[in-house]
Amino acid sequence: MRVSSAANNTYNERVFTLVVVGLQSSNQRRSEQTFTVSYDRLQSTVQRINACGGRILSVTAGNASAPAHSPGSSASNVPKAPATSTVTDTPSKPAHKTVPVNLYKPKAPFIGTVTENYSLLKEGAIGRVQHITFDLSGGDPHLAYVEGQSIGIIPEGEDAKGKPHKLRLYSIASTRHGDNMEGNTVSLCVRQLEYKNEAGEEIKGVCSTYLCDIEPGTKVKITGPVGKEMLLPDDEDANVIMLATGTGIAPMRTYLRRMFEPTEQEKNGWTFRGKAWLFMGAPKTPNLLYDEDFEHYERQYPDNFRYTKAISREQQNTKGGRMYIQDRVLEHADEIFSMIENPKTHVYMCGLRGMEPGIDEAMSAAAAAKGLDWSELRPQLKKAERWHVETY
Ligand code: FAD
Known part of the structure; x- marks a missing residue:
């Protein structure tokens, strides 16, 4: 699913172009159809697409330069608005x-x-x-x-x-x-x-x-x-957002060593050129795992690696409460969503099961701020094999 935003537009003036396949009413059930709708009709259009058995491949926000259509109308050949970013279902899969x-x-x-x-x-x-x-x-x-x-x-x-x-x-x-x-x-x-x-x-x-x-x-x-849920994409240009609490750092350590550890780089012949962003949650600074290694990578690769910590018993969130990883996600929601719009971006979450609702809530709020529905977007990302979760 593609999602993008157009700056300086109020939501109601915005139009969204949806690329859809599999509509039951369509003669060409397999081929793509494109619909352009205004923001106020976006939710109802998505519901109608779902009701008609369609699958949304992309949603692109743009300026109101094209006429608005909705599924059921004959205008399946509406030109696509220029995509500023994408969330497609053709992921860069590992083998x-x-x-x-x-x-x-x-x-x-x-x-x-x-x-x-x-x-x-x-x-x-x-x-x-x-x-x-x-x-x-x-x-x-x-x-x-x-x-x-x-x-x-x-x-x-x-x-x-x-x-x-x-x-x-x-x-x-x-x-x-x-x-x-x-x-x-x-x-x-x-x-x-x-x-x-x-x-x-x-x-x-x-x-x-x-x-x-x-x-x-x-x-x-x-x-x-x-396990095949948490595999890294082969794509050297992939972006990798990592959300870890406690020992959930284990797979993230493997990714980061694969990307930034010199001897490992020589061995694997894999040259990571994308952006990796680690969000790490811990109760106290002495509980941060492999912290010095990650600090070192950040110094060595400032253009490719970013390291954001949430230390619940030492830092405060904007409401004055404890700083959890979901608070950091909310704080950086705009940047995270801009990255997610890129089809080369994968998100990995690992740690205790209890972290999931908080992250979900933060992603819902961040999506809503962009006029999107996380409960719809998340399954699309999952299907595109770009949303990877291993909690226990
Ligand atoms: P057990 O003796 O088996 O006790 C566990 C049981 O204790 C639970 O089933 C529950 O019934 C009970 N229990 C636990 N907490 C409470 C509580 N607060 N109150 C009441 N009852 C409770 N662990 C790691 O440390 N590092 C990892 O990298 C890691 N990776 C994992 C990856 C996957 C895919 C999975 C599924 C789990 C992972 N785990 C990891 C968890 C690990 O498998 C074990 O579950 C964990 O180490 C506990 O096992 P145990 O034998 O020590 O506990």
Whole structure:
């Protein structure tokens, strides 16, 4: 779906050109039809298109220089207004077929060896988050993976029913070349789950505690890799907006290393020329994960990388409340939407499930300010494989 805005126009004077396919009333069901409508008829036109089984490929805002039409009228040949930007359904897809999946399954997992386990938090941080690396040498097949995938870990021991523990998924935090660039390791970023149950007892998560406490040299059952939701586009000119909270930074770290880490760049032969923008949410500054690396990338690549932090317990939003990632999204709504208008822009969201409603609310408000309906736009972006969400 294409969306663009024309400056210096009041909404009601604006016209919008919609490119639609699949209208049931159309003789040429597969071919594109173009409709130009005024702003006040936009919503009802969209509803009629949906009711007629049509799919909107694009909405382009322009000046009122063309006559207004709506679906059902015969004017399917209205010239397209010049598109200032686009959100099409022809994304720059990665080669999904070549992405490895399920090379190792729970019944016959790969046995990796822990090489490193260190804290990612600074003095005064809340909780516990560890960066853990496993040696993958010697597997047949080799446990290959790409940026944006996850692996499964089967913790040692048995559950309350005396059965072996089930696997838990973790987003991979290293590029396919691993942190050592030798292509034989995988790294994770794991937060220890801790909560109080109804009886007020302190409960610690099984697998996250197993991993956070693990010693180098320990053998670990690994499955996967899995996941195609969070893959990066192949396009070197793609733009990448990243919304991360907590360990949701793991896939973002892989993207940013792929883009900006010198040895990785040499290995992958992929020259990122687009814009990457990371929004990172954390409760306190010492909880920011991989912060120095990202600061460094921002200094090295000011034209290609932007890093915006929301530190809830230290910063205030415009209403005087805690600064969450959605507040940052709202603050930069105009720029974010201008980027989203470009079909080369992908948005990635990762972290705790609780972040989704806030982001959705912020995107709805930002879209409404542009005369758009986020509840309609989001599925279009999703369908175009440009809206990527992995929350847990
Ligand atoms: P468990 O012992 O399995 O306990 C979890 C259970 O505890 C929950 O099912 C719930 O019933 C209960 N529980 C949890 N919180 C509360 C609460 N506040 N009150 C009451 N009950 C509660 N985690 C990471 O740390 N890093 C990652 O990169 C990461 N990536 C993931 C990627 C994917 C695709 C998915 C699906 C999950 C990911 N996770 C990640 C989460 C991870 O898989 C585990 O769920 C997490 O580590 C907890 O597992 P555990 O064995 O420690 O907890």
